[in-house]
Amino acid sequence: MIDKIWQWVGDYCSGLLDKEEGRELRAWMDEAEENKQLFMEGVKMVREYQMVAGSDRNVSDSLKCVREKIRARRRRKLWIQVAAVASVMVLFALSFVFFYTPKSEEMSPVLAKVHAGGTKATLIVADGIQVDLTQDNLQEVIGQYGATVVKDREKENELRYDCVEISEEIEEKPVFHTISSPVGGEYHFTLADGTMVWLNSSSQLTFPTRFTGATREVIVEGEVYFEVEHDENKPFIVRVDDVSVRVLGTKFCISAYPENEGIMTTLVQGAVQVTSRDNRVVLKPGYQAVVDQYSGAIKQRAVELSLYTSWVQGVFEYENMKLNDIMVQLARWYDVQFTFSAPEYKERRFTGVVRKYEDLNDVLDMIEKTTNVKFIINGRNVTITSVIR
Template identity: 35%
Template sequence: MPYDPSRITYLLQRYTSKTCTREELEELFTCIAEAGSDETLHRFMEDAYHEIRPGEELPEIDYEAVYSGIVGQTPSTSGTGDNAAGYDPAPDRSPRRLFPFRYAAAAAVLLILAGLLFFWPKNQHPTVIQPPQLAANDVAPGGNKAVLTLADGSTVTLDSLGNQVITRGNTSITQQHGQLVYGDQGTDAAMQYHKLSTPRGGQFKLTLPDGTRVWLNSASSLRYPTAFTGKQRVVELEGQGYFEVAENASQPFKVMVNTMEVRVLGTHFDIMAYKDEATVNTTLVKGSVQVKEGQALQLLKPGQQALMHHQNHAITVQEADVNKIIAWKNGLFVFNNMTLTAILREVARWYDVEIVYNTTPGTELYGGGISRNLNLSAVMELLEGAGHNHFIIEGRKIIVTP
């Protein structure tokens, strides 16, 4: 084994308590990077977690998605980035790395562990390590928060600490910290519609009555029936959501985004449909989906992305960096040759801030990954160190300067 477990334990403790030096952080990155993404490392990380949380199971983590979403990326110009938004960058652009790619896997492990430690429910473990206090002019990261609108128009505020059962008629909904779970209401249940909405700076997970799991990103909403009783299962999305659809060949699943529809039987896919983006992007991870807008129709294969252009409603298909696209649901920003303006749109939604440009943004491309659990100042420091622009945080504004 290329690392000393006792030394990593010490370094992890220093890291999670925010007391490690730069040299210790480099050493920790090196140790984990040398270990790679093998099962030995996973077992060690799980053992370290169990020492901190005795008797608890480690929450499910898609290690392979996290690793492959950061490690081994090669320069590419196929991403939508700002080209989709009408931004015409200069042709000569060299990628800027937020941290060396050889440390990226190690960083991913640290980000996962830090997220688990910092955001585990406080009411269960009062000794959980807490993030440092915000400095002046800093902004905390987003978190699990949403508003559930019920069929009668009443609303329920949800957050990461809540644990309750919501009952309306025959409909029973369980809130378990950062997720909402609907039980199977049966085929005789009356169809009513609920709407789950996340604010800027919020995210939430939802399990629908058929067992379909949905992750909602910030500034998004999903409208859905409390029981799927017809010939098909239809939901309506605004913003961004990742879907793992329960298979049911006799009752196809359909996601409506305004007039565009994504039709599936059982599959995993992501839809990004923010109004400030130039396209609605449907990215297929597993299975198959059919994307339809008017007379335009495209069938996707895993690893492909359909772009529906707002301007002319045309649909184009391209190969996609799947792990980069779904990194948000694993608690990461992952950038693969993205421009600053494209990155800042994501940052603005997650931290609920406004971007003000006092200069023309640089045309450099960024690559690497950043935890979505960091305070805003830490994210901007990484971006500033990798590019040509500077950033000033004033209240809930990021001012971009030369």
């Protein structure tokens, strides 16, 4: 059976899983919850493996490496249970095919590619002037606003606000800026206190160019990930409408899209206090607070962090998620419109990890394999229908 799983995951991740294999895979996953969990575990581990493994090996070397590691695991089977061995085999099979894309252009018609989003953002300064943060001469333009441009590891412009001593007169009159990322955009920058900020698509942050007074306060719309610089004498406060999140130094994500079930604060590290009207909770790492925007009520729950923060690492991770919710996220990132040909297709569920910088065509092809739906791309409009048997 292990050999069969090897074949399934290989064909699935390389885009070679045909309809018959897809039906067989779905049937196997439906036989037992353990089968589904095994598949989900393997897919999750791919993301972790991705962070430490290179993708420049050729096919034969990669396959040799996979087999050697599996044989090593088998030699230690006195303490490794069968299920663990199966999981390892799935992991390395996935890692092999995950980083290898076969040259299949000549095998199928070439469709127009819908490319992923990328670094796009606009700075809106106090007098209303808008600055494109992707322009080539950004440093010449941005210096007058108290910021510096540096090159990140991908050789793209990153904005960093200067941390300098300022006079009492300026402290009484803070200058506010807003950085906004559009649909199909994202942006990473650093505030004057050293706090790092990641804006997701269709999001924005309003903040002072210098933090003055007793607190550091910013305003969020959309989805933003923070790594807050610790300062026990000056709490960092994020405001979203009537909700405030108070921290000293920590890593967390706030998602306040209109289509969300509520304003979600997901804590990765440290501690945060979420306040809404007269309600208040203190989160621990691995927990999420969801604020009802109408009643102000707050519910707290344990979550799988990567499902809510993986976008910062360059992937989208899904666990038994409805297609309707997945398409909302993909629509923002790829700047496309999804239409379901029948309401019941919205309820189909998908588990997997996709790289967010892949073309949309490749992402949808992966989702098709285990959800029994078909995506028809026409320009920037995508129709979701059922597979015809």
